[in-house]
Amino acid sequence: MKLLFESGSRILLGGQVIGAKSGGELINTISDCIHQLMTADDIATFLMGSHPSLTASPMAYQLVNAAEMAIKNMKSR
Numbered sequence: 001m002k003l004l005f006e007s008g009s010r011i012l013l014g015g016q017v018i019g020a021k022s023g024g025e026l027i028n029t030i031s032d033c034i035h036q037l038m039t040a041d042d043i044a045t046f047l048m049g050s051h052p053s054l055t056a057s058p059m060a061y062q063l064v065n066a067a068e069m070a071i072k073n074m075k076s077r
Contacts, residue, residue, distance in 0.1 A: 001026065001062045003040075005070050007077075010039040015066075029063055040074065043067035 002016040015030035017023045033043055044067040 001066045003030070003043075003063075003066045003070055005040050005074070007074065010041060010071075010074065011037050012040070012043065017062075026063060033063075040067045040070045044071060 001018075003012060004014040005011065006013055012030070012033050014034070015027075017026045017030070029048070033046075038046070044064055046064070048061070048063075
């Protein structure tokens with residue numbers, strides 16, 4: 001998964017998902033986050049529930065992990 005954020009506001013602008021069993025769900029979630037103008041911080045702390053056999057546990061959820069990595073990269077600049 002790859003997420004693209006605006007550098008100043010940290011608002012999600014787009015995302016990419018490759019090879020995930022839950023790719024459709026992730027794409028829909030990314031679309032919702034864009035529509036709601038969510039920031040990297042919003043996504044990193046967003047509590048979500050989904051069907052257990054379709055997604056990873058919240059501790060390893062790709063969307064949250066990608067947002068956390070983006071926050072780390074933006075802070076280091």
